[in-house]
Amino acid sequence: MEEETISLRELFAVLRKRLSMIVIITVLATVISGVVSYSFLKPVYQASTQILVSQAAAGSLASIAGMSFDNDAKYIETYNVILKSPYILDQVVKELDLDTTAQGLNNQVNVTQQGKSQVVTIAVQNHDPAEAVTIANEIAKVFQREISALMMIDNIHILTPAELPENPAPIKPQPVLNMAIALVVGLMASVGIAFLLEYLDNTIKNEQDIEKLLELPVLGTVNTIELEDGKSTKKSTTMNSKRGAKVEV
Incomplete structure (x- = not known):
């Protein structure tokens, strides 16, 4: 073949x-x-705020001496989960009277750690740029307030609050x-x-298609045939060398 x-x-x-x-x-x-x-x-805007996990836990000298950077890094992983938990987001929805649920707000919030630093960024996406700024700052405030009761520590500081620019540009x-x-x-x-x-x-349109199909050279073609009534037909008859075969196209 x-x-x-x-x-x-x-x-x-x-x-x-x-x-x-x-x-x-x-x-x-x-x-x-x-x-x-x-x-x-609809355009989507993003606002972000940054919080700092300091090495001073509970404000005591003993804690300062005993807590290392690695320990803070382990705490940050826990903080990231708490930040997006219903415990925090339910309070944000209630205090801002948002027309959404904690799950809906969770889909708008993204929490990331800046490399291996002690800085955590809270980014909020919303169709309203002003509302995105308000939500981001409120999440940081509620988290800073509630973490003391949850983990008996006080080492969260708002480093950079979210601000509304003069001409906000959508991210998507x-x-x-x-x-x-x-x-x-x-x-x-x-x-x-x-x-x-x-x-x-797989239709045959010209002489080249015939040669390709039959693998034989074309002997001759008749392009136009004049009829007795003066009309013409576009039927073309092609002859090849295979037993005098005729192919109409």
């Missing part, structure tokens, strides 16, 4: 043949992405990035569709 090979020239021929379809699909995907990003997706959506992704995806999809259509198309 002979293996079929496709040359680069044939590949470019397929792309050139379906060029209009490829351009239309690519442009359409890019335009749709832009319209959705600019008109339908990013229309330009979305359109660029849509352009690439649309281009890849349209090229794939072009090759799929070419693979599924």
Whole structure:
């Protein structure tokens, strides 16, 4: 069984043949992405505050001498869990009278430790930039207040409170990035569709298709036949050297 090979020239021929379809699909995907990003997706803003886990626990000299940086790092892992717990977030929702639940607020909050430092960042995402700032600061305040009762320590300090900038910029959506992704995806999809259509198309359109199908040279063709009534037919008869076979296209 002979293996079929496709040359680069044939590949470019397929792309050139379906060029209009490829351009239309690519442009359409890019335009749709832009319209959705600019008109339908609500902008999301982010505000963040930072808290410092100091080495002074319970404010005593004994604690200062006995607590090391490694111990504080272990405490930070626990703090990160407590910060997003319903115990803290329920109080934030209640005190700010938010139209959400602790679980809903949890989805808006992200708590991260800055490297291996003792600084923890509380980031809040919201459609309202002012509300994002208020929530971030309130979470830090509630946590600072409640951690003393939970763990009998007082080593949390608000390092940098969240502030509302004059011209807040949303972190998402990013229309330009979305359109660029849509352009690439649309281009890849349209090229794939072009090759799929070419693979599924097994009709005979010209002499080259006949030569390729029968693997025989074409002897002659009749392109147009004039009829008695003056009309013409576009039926073309091609003859090849295989038993005088005729193929109509």
